[in-house]
Amino acid sequence: MKERSGMVTIIDVAKEANVSPSTVSRVLNDTGMISPATVEIVYQAVKKLGYEPNVLARSFRKKETRTILILTPNMTNPYYSNILSGISDMSREMNYSSFICNTTAGTAQVKEMLNMLPKHRADGVILLASEMGETWLRDFSENYPIVQCSEFDPDIQIPHVSIDNYKAAVEAIHYLIRIGHRKIGTISSTNRYLSTQLRMQGYKDALIEAGIEPEERFIANAGKDYSYASGCLAANQLLSQPDPPTALFCISDVLAMGAINTAKKIGLRVPQDVSVIGFDDVEQTAMFSPQLTTVAQPCYALGQKCAELLLKNLARGESISKETILPHKMVIRESTASRAV
Amino acid sequence: MKERSGMVTIIDVAKEANVSPSTVSRVLNDTGMISPATVEIVYQAVKKLGYEPNVLARSFRKKETRTILILTPNMTNPYYSNILSGISDMSREMNYSSFICNTTAGTAQVKEMLNMLPKHRADGVILLASEMGETWLRDFSENYPIVQCSEFDPDIQIPHVSIDNYKAAVEAIHYLIRIGHRKIGTISSTNRYLSTQLRMQGYKDALIEAGIEPEERFIANAGKDYSYASGCLAANQLLSQPDPPTALFCISDVLAMGAINTAKKIGLRVPQDVSVIGFDDVEQTAMFSPQLTTVAQPCYALGQKCAELLLKNLARGESISKETILPHKMVIRESTASRAV
DNA sequence: TTCCGTCGTGCAATCGTTTGCATAAACTCA
DNA sequence: TGAGTTTATGCAAACGATTGCACGACGGAA
Numbered sequence: 001m002k003e004r005s006g007m008v009t010i011i012d013v014a015k016e017a018n019v020s021p022s023t024v025s026r027v028l029n030d031t032g033m034i035s036p037a038t039v040e041i042v043y044q045a046v047k048k049l050g051y052e053p054n055v056l057a058r059s060f061r062k063k064e065t066r067t068i069l070i071l072t073p074n075m076t077n078p079y080y081s082n083i084l085s086g087i088s089d090m091s092r093e094m095n096y097s098s099f100i101c102n103t104t105a106g107t108a109q110v111k112e113m114l115n116m117l118p119k120h121r122a123d124g125v126i127l128l129a130s131e132m133g134e135t136w137l138r139d140f141s142e143n144y145p146i147v148q149c150s151e152f153d154p155d156i157q158i159p160h161v162s163i164d165n166y167k168a169a170v171e172a173i174h175y176l177i178r179i180g181h182r183k184i185g186t187i188s189s190t191n192r193y194l195s196t197q198l199r200m201q202g203y204k205d206a207l208i209e210a211g212i213e214p215e216e217r218f219i220a221n222a223g224k225d226y227s228y229a230s231g232c233l234a235a236n237q238l239l240s241q242p243d244p245p246t247a248l249f250c251i252s253d254v255l256a257m258g259a260i261n262t263a264k265k266i267g268l269r270v271p272q273d274v275s276v277i278g279f280d281d282v283e284q285t286a287m288f289s290p291q292l293t294t295v296a297q298p299c300y301a302l303g304q305k306c307a308e309l310l311l312k313n314l315a316r317g318e319s320i321s322k323e324t325i326l327p328h329k330m331v332i333r334e335s336t337a338s339r340a341v
Numbered sequence: 342m343k344e345r346s347g348m349v350t351i352i353d354v355a356k357e358a359n360v361s362p363s364t365v366s367r368v369l370n371d372t373g374m375i376s377p378a379t380v381e382i383v384y385q386a387v388k389k390l391g392y393e394p395n396v397l398a399r400s401f402r403k404k405e406t407r408t409i410l411i412l413t414p415n416m417t418n419p420y421y422s423n424i425l426s427g428i429s430d431m432s433r434e435m436n437y438s439s440f441i442c443n444t445t446a447g448t449a450q451v452k453e454m455l456n457m458l459p460k461h462r463a464d465g466v467i468l469l470a471s472e473m474g475e476t477w478l479r480d481f482s483e484n485y486p487i488v489q490c491s492e493f494d495p496d497i498q499i500p501h502v503s504i505d506n507y508k509a510a511v512e513a514i515h516y517l518i519r520i521g522h523r524k525i526g527t528i529s530s531t532n533r534y535l536s537t538q539l540r541m542q543g544y545k546d547a548l549i550e551a552g553i554e555p556e557e558r559f560i561a562n563a564g565k566d567y568s569y570a571s572g573c574l575a576a577n578q579l580l581s582q583p584d585p586p587t588a589l590f591c592i593s594d595v596l597a598m599g600a601i602n603t604a605k606k607i608g609l610r611v612p613q614d615v616s617v618i619g620f621d622d623v624e625q626t627a628m629f630s631p632q633l634t635t636v637a638q639p640c641y642a643l644g645q646k647c648a649e650l651l652l653k654n655l656a657r658g659e660s661i662s663k664e665t666i667l668p669h670k671m672v673i674r675e676s677t678a679s680r681a682v
Numbered sequence: 683t684t685c686c687g688t689c690g691t692g693c694a695a696t697c698g699t700t701t702g703c704a705t706a707a708a709c710t711c712a
Numbered sequence: 713t714g715a716g717t718t719t720a721t722g723c724a725a726a727c728g729a730t731t732g733c734a735c736g737a738c739g740g741a742a
Contacts, residue, residue: 009698020722025700032701033719052459057698060401061727067440075429076422076624085416088443097440097462099408102429118393121438228628257628264630283417284625287569287598289605350728361692366730373731374689398728402697461698 008049017045028053067097068310069122071113073129075102077226078282079252079299080128083149086303087126094311096123107134117144123314126306131192147310147320149302151193159320161305163328165195168295169202169249171330172277176247177210179338181275185218185245187234187255189226199251199279218245222255231258239266239274246274246339253278253285253294260290260335271337281331290334298326349390358386369394408438409651410463412454414470416443418567419623420593420640421469424490427644428467435652448475458485465651472533488651488661490643492534500661502646504669506536509636510543510590512671513618517588518551520679522616526559526586528575528596530567540592540620559586563596572599580607580615587615587680594619594626594635601631601676612678622672631675639667 010028014021019038026032027042034042045051059065070087072080084100091098099122103109110130116122124145130137132153140146141158152160176184186203189196204214220238222230231250235258238245250256256278260270268274270290278285281296305324312318355362360379367373368383375383386392400406411428413421425441432439440463444450451471457463465486471478473494481487482499493501517525527544530537545555561575572591576599579586591597597619601611609615611631619626622637646665653659 007698010700011698021699022701022723023721026721029700032721035720038720052456054401054461054698055457056397056401056404056406056461057727058700060395060397060697060729061699061701063397063727065397075416075426076419078417078419081417081419081422085443088416088441092442097442097457099438100425100429100441101433101438102426115393116396116438120395120397228624254628261628261630283569284628287595287602287625287629289602289630348728351730352728362729363693363731364691367691370730373691376690379690395728398697399730401699401727402729402731404697 007054008051010051010053012049013042013045013051016049017041063120064314065121065123066095067099067122068307068314069113069116069125070098070100071103071110071125071127072100073103075100078284079280079297082282082299083128083303083306086300086305087149087307088303090304090307091311094307094315096307096311096314098307111136114140114144124310126310129193132194132197133192145310145313145320147306149306150297151195153194157322159309159322159324161302161309161324161326162195163297163302164325165198166202166205168279168328168330169199170206172249172279172295173203173206174210175330175332176249176275176277176336177206177212179275179336181247181339182212183218183243183245184212184247184249185220185238187220187222187231187238187248187250187259189224189251189255190221191224191226196251203249217241222258226252226254228254228258231255232262233258235259235262236266239263239268244274247336248274248276250277251279253280253282253292256292256294256335257284257288260288260292271335275336275339277336285333293333293336294331296329296331298328301326348395349392350395351392353390354383354386354392357390358382404461405655406462406464407436408440408463409648409655410454410457410466411439411441412444412451412466412468413441414444416441419625420621420638423623423640424469424644424647427641427646428490428648429644431645431648432652435648435656437648437652437655439648452477455481455485464655467647467651470534473535473538474533486651486654486661488647490647491638492536494535498663500650500663500665502643502650502665502667503536504638504643505666506539507543507546509620509669509671510540511547513590513620513636514544514547515551516671516673517590517616517618517677518547518553520616520677522588522680523553524559524584524586525553525588525590526561526579528561528563528572528579528589528591528600530565530592530596531562532565532567537592540590544590558582563599567593567595569595569599572596573603574599576600576603577607580604580609585615588677589615589617591618592620594621594623594633597633597635597676598625598629601629601633612676616677616680618677626674634674634677635672637670637672639669642667 010021010024014024024042026034027039074080101113127148129151138156148158148160150162188200207214220234222234248259256276260276263270263274278292278294281294285292285294309320313320351362351365355365365383367375368380415421442454468489470492479497489499489501491503529541548555561579563571563575589600597617601617604611604615619633619635622635626633650661654661
């Protein structure tokens with residue numbers, strides 16, 4: 001790699017254009033009044049010298065990085081990667097860059113990464129998937145711009161964007177009941193996400209509302225990781241008991257796929273013997289066979305919205321509304337079938 | 342959000358510790374000689390005031406951002422997201438941050454993003470999936486540190502990390518031949534990736550080596566996007582002809598899944614009637630049914646290696662070796678079966 | 683004691699922009 | 713024509729860290 005050709009600064013441009021650095025700066029930033037003639041001259045000098053403003057110097061002076069931090073527990077999971085994609089694209093659209101960081105290691109790592117804000121390495125942060133009970137977050141949010149995506153803690157009023165998980169669950173169960181199911185199980189999780197709690201509540205309430213008493217034996221918990229393997233395990237527990245459920249509401253698509261493959265292994269046909277509903281609607285649900293019936297979350301839009309809220313606050317000082325709910329949608333495909341009542 | 346409590350600078354720390362700012366700087370950076378006593382005093386002052394160095398000022402002065410740029414055509418595709426994850430984790434380990442940018446819009450967008458380097462917004466760049474023929478890249482690489490992941494152009498000598506695609510394809514075809522297949526088709530793509538070209542060459546050479554003449558009618562091209570839908574289309578073309586192939590070598594797992602589901606739709610059983618091999622070994626291959634036989638790429642490690650090479654160059658001035666090949670691996674699962682000869 | 687090398691520290695310049703203030707020129711309007 | 717206003721520009725001081733250079737103190741060798 002050859003030595004970078006002597007960096008050209010705003011001073012060089014000023015000299016070339018026979019004006020002061022201030023004027024060049026004003027032209028480039030379109031701030032202050034400058035005559036059209038000068039503008040033209042400056043642009044020509046910029047072009048002639050191939051000047052590129054030093055973002056570092058600019059950021060330093062203006063005390064803004066035009067960069068946001070995104071913390072995600074995982075970036076290979078399609079649910080998160082779609083959100084990340086939404087955030088990322090919207091950021092660029094609004095002339096911001098974004099640092100995406102895995103925080104697999106949990107709270108300690110989150111805290112460590114959040115230090116980027118006091119260090120002036122980022123202007124604001126979007127948190128994906130924070131668990132409940134992190135009260136220290138409130139203090140942090142009083143000092144720095146922050147938006148939470150999908151998950152939040154109702155007791156800690158931090159601006160957040162999500163879907164209505166309770167309603168979504170209720171709708172899913174209603175649908176199963178409507179097509180004739182009475183013995184409806186669920187594969188939930190032991191994590192501390194609000195969404196998990198709300199979906200469980202929706203599941204129970206919808207059953208009760210229909211006059212069906214929720215049964216403990218129809219409820220199974222997958223691991224915190226929402227992994228395929230733990231979906232298999234949970235499904236096995238539910239389906240291999242005597243008088244098993246005829247329908248399963250899973251709180252994620254991956255879990256649902258595990259459930260379906262497990263059902264097949266046990267010798268049950270999906271959807272003829274058991275119906276399965278997933279949650280999220282990640283791409284692979286349509287490639288899976290049978291194609292998954294699921295509750296679709298607008299992941300990409302969720303991400304976009306988070307970025308939009310945060311950046312409008314950063315760039316224009318607009319305050320961030322505490323709660324934004326985006327619409328979900330039941331997508332009925334092949335993994336559910338009606339049952340003669 | 343309340344006003345950030347008056348930022349504390351290195352000068353405040355210096356005052357508190359009764360030393361000069363230079364000394365504080367030297368303590369914090371562990372550069373130059375300072376007495377243990379002073380070190381102690383400075384650290385106490387830092388702690389007492391809750392001082393966080395202003396990264397912006399530091400970067401500006403040192404002319405380094407400790408940030409790398411990663412350009413990917415897509416971040417939701419699990420193949421890429423695993424690489425990104427590897428890069429990302431390794432960067433953090435080496436105390437660097439990374440900007441991840443989608444460059445869906447193609448070359449123009451790549452060029453635009455690469456401008457972050459002359460603008461001093463990043464110190465180096467990792468390119469995922471560059472197509473061949475981008476000769477302007479050579480000039481760029483002479484001025485800035487750059488590493489290419491997976492794809493590169495042999496005519497443009499830029500440091501790169503990848504697997505041996507030719508050999509991998511040859512192995513896959515050998516395997517199919519060994520288990521009794523003679524009519525072997527391939528689903529390739531019309532993109533301009535070197536990997537595509539090499540895999541095609543490997544496919545043909547392996548057949549010829551085994552005394553089988555490659556037939557045009559056994560070769561189909563999916564779209565440039567490697568999408569599921571285009572995999573379905575290509576498979577349909579291949580399998581619905583008279584005397585169809587008994588095995589399919591697909592250049593990506595998603596394509597393979599499309600092929601398998603299409604085969605099923607046509608009424609062919611996989612693997613009994615037709616064997617299918619994928620490429621990449623993304624997570625979902627194991628959740629798919631039948632589980633996919635495929636050529637595994639070490640995506641995460643690929644990413645790690647790229648980051649390691651780039652960062653060692655950035656941080657320690659080590660030169661980057663032009664070519665790094667990581668091992669691939671055939672993973673035999675359920676989508677292939679031997680055929681009575 | 684004198685000389686020299688090493689150690690520990692401070693001074694002040696510097697990095698490239700932005701921006702508050704001052705000012706000169708050009709207009710407006712009575 | 714002169715006073716007041718607007719327009720266009722330059723000057724110089726920041727921003728917060730790092731770092732080359734200088735200097736005093738100290739220790740050991742001659």
